[in-house]
Amino acid sequence: MPRYGIAIDTTKCIGCHSCRVACQNQQGLEYNQSFNWIKEKERGKFPSFAKEFVPLQCNQCENAPCQRVCPTGAIYTSPEGVVLVHKERCVGCKYCIEACPYKVRTVDHHEGIVVKCWFCIDLVRAGGEPACVTTCPTQVRIFGDLDDPGSRISRFIATHRAEPLRPDLGTRPRIFYKRS
Amino acid sequence: MKKKRGISRRKFLIGSAAGGATLLAGSYLRPNSWAAKPKAPEAVKLTPTLCDGCGNWCAINVYTKGDRVWKAEGNLIAGNNVGRICAKGHALLHEAYNPDRIKSPLKRVGPNKFEPISWEQAFKEIGEKTRQISEKHGPESLFWLHYPEGNAALAQRFMTALGSPNVFSHGSTCFLPRNIGWWLTTGSSKPEHDFENTRFMLFIGRNPAAGLQLRQLKDMAAGRDRGARMVVVDPRFSEAASMGHQWIRIRPGTDLALMLAIAHVMIKEGTYQKDFVEKYTQGFEEFASQVEQYTPEWAEEKTSIPRDTIVNLAREMAAAAPRAVIHRGYHGAMGTQYKNSLQLVRAVACVNGLLGNFNQLGGLFEPPKVKLGSLDKERFPAPPKVDGPMVDGSTDPERYPLTPKGHGLTHAIPELAIEGKLKAGFVYHNNPLRTNPNPARVIEGYKKLELLVSFDYVLSETASVAHYILPESYYLERDDVVHSNHCYKSKQVAIRQAVIKPLYDTKPLFHILREMAPHLGIGKYFTCTLDEYNEALLAPLGVTLERLKKEGLIDLGGEWKPGEPKFSTPSEKLEFVSSTLRDLNLPAMPAWEEPLVVPNRTDPHSFRLIHGKQAHQTHARTVNQSYLKEITLVNDLGRVWIHPDRAKALNVRDGDCMTISSSVGKGRARARVTDGIHPECVFLPSGYGVFSRNLKTGFGYGISYNDFLPTYFEPVLGHTMSGEIIVRIEKT
Amino acid sequence: MPESAWGWLIVAYLFLAGAGSGAFLAAVACDLLAPDWSRTLARAGSLAAGPLVTIGTVCLVLDLEAGLWQPWRQIYLVSNLSSMITWGVIILSAFIPVAFLYAAALNEITFVGRFAKKYLLHLEIVGSVLAASTAAYTGVLIAVVNGVPFWNTPLMPVLFMASAISTGLAVAMIGAAILDINTIKTLSNFALGHLIFLSVEAVVLMMFIFMSLTRSVEAAASADMLISGVLSPYFWVIVVVLGIVLPFLLSIVEYYKYGELHKYLVIGADLCVLLGGMSLRAVIIFSATPPQVI
Ligand SMILES: Nc1nc2c(c(=O)[nH]1)N[C@H]1C(S)=C(S)[C@@H](COP(=O)(O)OP(=O)(O)OC[C@H]3O[C@@H](n4cnc5c(=O)[nH]c(N)nc54)[C@H](O)[C@@H]3O)O[C@H]1N2
């Protein structure tokens, strides 16, 4: 069984938001729901001023705080290491939103449940790649198997020493960032 | 994509009482429900077509679920988007269902009051009126204005049949100097860049990371991955800068000085590509002695870029040459922005010449062109040619000899209408009331027209003042003319075709023209069907229409290969000294020229207003799309950028409201205080300021640079000079 | 991007569950320690506890979405023992019946009450444990949330516990006044309770805020919101002055001028404590600042 992850090269992200809308369409989300955020970060003063766009989505944490706090057990981890929401179990208490340090979960007010990025596991199981990965004009994201040391993603993470966001929080994310 | 709320109140009660237990059991049995449940109960179908979200016409494969549009993916082999789609390309799929859409032909019966009419009535009335005007004022009083689509040739045929030379495009508000400058220097107006294989790329007033070109972006990223250096010259830290290695902050309107100084350094240090210059260029000696005066010290004064930065830039580029390239430009500094933009484009082309990168690996190249066929003149007679310049003086040797027919000066239309030289107009896929300078003047002019026919799919600002609005079927609902502008490195042909049936009483432009023509007395030129037309275009390519429709886009081979450079200038060389300009008694060599206006450096309120695209908005039309507007709102992207020191002097803090005014307009915007901008200017994203009340999502959000831009005509080409705006800023 | 997904319903829930359990504890304390002159107060506290906690729980349920529309889903709420909501549901399910039973017993309502009276002490012991659990749990619920560093501290349950007891006492006192306005005079005996618990609350609140300022940038950002930011008027005026300082001062007067304080001032002090307790939850929930992840 592969263990999926994403590597993100923020030095190539231009903040175009294509990933956001590709995802919204793929998942049938409303205009004001999203699984995908692009955060801007400015650093330094001219002449050493720089700006970075950081794409943010569910990290599919191996030690997922959202999963830990969910009273209904609606949050579970799939065999591929993707944190999923069991639609019929979720009651919409939103405790998981409070617990997620990355703040990437969204209420779906139509279904009354809380949803989030699920690594397009339906597309992936059918042999494809997530929508946000394929649409990106600069190929910021690399999707693949973290357990296969020969995969593009593993090599990328190794070469660039890509790291998760806030590893100190102990959530063990499956998304790794190259940020400089 | 409205889904129904989980459950109704009545069901809730019954359900809780009776069904609870069963449902409970049921859901326990499906632990993987979200993952395993089929997402689409309806049939999923895929139709290849072309996006219409901006001028790139990316090739996309659109999925429908049942009869509803679902999502799109990029066509992997399409030269200009290679499998990618931008945010707009995705979001505009929803636009088919925008309630603002026009649902049938409309006749305006009062200010902002419309009455639905039949196509028949519309054609009849438009036909009668056009003929009257043409008889009374001559066919030169008629015009067509469009953002040229694949079917630009149809519009041309239509106007020629009517006997008018006046076909305008958006060119004078967009790219005019870029096209002409390159054409004068190299004989070709739009060279492409081999960014994939380059070692050094320089962007000057061009930001493909927001003024998107998806193929270029992909190649830029690939080149960068392979170790190419990427430098961005911009008064603000653009999106391209955030993926680049170096941001060079320049005083707006002074890029020409930078280019001249770079030429100076490369020539003085003898690092230019001597073989190339010797073999393929003309006028080098004159150029060399011309740029001797433009030292880096001098350029530092003009541009505010430190001398050493300029020298290093020239050295780095020269070291990487010929695999070093300066982007050819588009709308930014090299488009219709500054009085010196034409000279800047010439200078950029010349420095590319010094780098000797033409037709080289990692340099510039001429994309392979597809030669489409044409209608059989026996079966389908062509209307007689209309000679002579356009009414605005385009191609007139005395006025704008270099401004081409078919483009002209869109922002001269209001002036000409006020003067009574234009009486009737057809506006297709273009919105001059919002995208031309000085809206008050534009509105006044367009209102003077005796007949204004707008082809649009919503009541844009322009459509809202038209006498008749003929709703075109949305791009997802229409078959269009064959396109061949996907060629990047190989020859490609593509077609736009209907993904869903038209939701309302609308028609594609081809059908509108064909059905309207008889009412104008030009029916005999519009007898072929769209399929016949497309078959004629495809005939020389050995591709059937059927196959093209099936595949959406076909690659015809003919890969570009590096080799001997060719220039189709009069001298068949790259012209440092332009023979055409010299013949016209215009400055034949790039020379420093000041921008038209400069902010008052002693007045803390005085700024230049610069502007630029955002990746998720096209011009000023897409903020009416809810997914795209939401991106702006969530990320607060409508703000005006201002330098911290200048903001402080005005007592403006991040997020504060500012009042902005110029000689022609006034408006308000919130501040984004950032070190990523030159202190002498403010930056306004160019996608906002919808003022048509009929565009309900976008209406009233933000302001547009056009609100502050006076009506200018640049002396040589006549373009808008839309960067020559001085504004006064105050805290509100 | 969602920052705090919880709103007023959760604030109300946290407050009511706290006040209800506090009232229960107050009732038990009165019944056990000072059975004579504090009967009314014990009765009032016992009568208020069950309904308050129930209303609080209703608020919690109303904040659900799918779980509200399809109530059978609520069965799942007890699925995950590592979730504080699961524990909350268990504790509340146990506490609510006990609280009602205790009210019935203490007030000898119907035959059930008369029967339960026999086991009053048992009810008091079990009920107190559950009440204390409920009060502390409301704090733990948010203290374990690592998505909001401001909340993520062991002081949180202590703070909520202290506030639960003072608001519970206030509920009992108001209730007692309603049951029998003459008790107002004897209420002065309890002003001491207010003084103690309000002091504890004030000290814990101060520690909580001060420690937040240094704990992490995000906790500091939240604390700043209360001290000097957008929420500061609510924090200083309602939580601190109206909710703690004013009732504290009134309680001092009340205590020393035994039985002399005007009845509206006595009741007013208690209402202030309630207002402060509710607002304390509100500002804590609304000042949630997510971790800086980029
Ligand atoms: N997302 C999106 N993509 C588009 C379009 C769209 O509307 N939206 N439109 C398409 C069209 S029609 C066009 S023309 C292109 C336009 O594409 P670009 O030519 O890239 O257009 P702009 O964004 O107007 O300008 C580019 C940059 O020029 C900078 N600039 C302004 N003044 C100066 C100056 O004096 N010197 C320098 N060095 N830089 C300056 C601006 O800050 C901006 O970052 O984009 C095309 N692609």
Ligand SMILES: Nc1nc2c(c(=O)[nH]1)N[C@H]1C(S)=C(S)[C@@H](COP(=O)(O)OP(=O)(O)OC[C@H]3O[C@@H](n4cnc5c(=O)[nH]c(N)nc54)[C@H](O)[C@@H]3O)O[C@H]1N2
């Ligand atoms: N405010 C502002 N002004 C600008 C610019 C800007 O960014 N902001 N950019 C400048 C540049 S670079 C350019 S190229 C020009 C572009 O100038 P325009 O071509 O005028 O710009 P758009 O906003 O794309 O307007 C397109 C019009 O076509 C309509 N339309 C959309 N889809 C269809 C369709 O399927 N059929 C038909 N018939 N109509 C349709 C839209 O509703 C809109 O009214 O603007 C220039 N002026």
Ligand code: SF4
């Ligand atoms: S699509 Fe790619 S470049 Fe664009 S915002 Fe998303 S990650 Fe960044």
Ligand code: SF4
């Ligand atoms: S990122 Fe948030 S939502 Fe995703 S697994 Fe981690 S805690 Fe859960």
Ligand code: SF4
């Ligand atoms: S909202 Fe749903 S997924 Fe989130 S914690 Fe509550 S029950 Fe679990």
Ligand code: SF4
């Ligand atoms: S992986 Fe799929 S669900 Fe997750 S953000 Fe990307 S497109 Fe959306």
Ligand code: SF4
């Ligand atoms: S760049 Fe975006 S909007 Fe323009 S044609 Fe391509 S997908 Fe459509």
Ligand SMILES: [Mo]
């Ligand atoms: Mo343009």
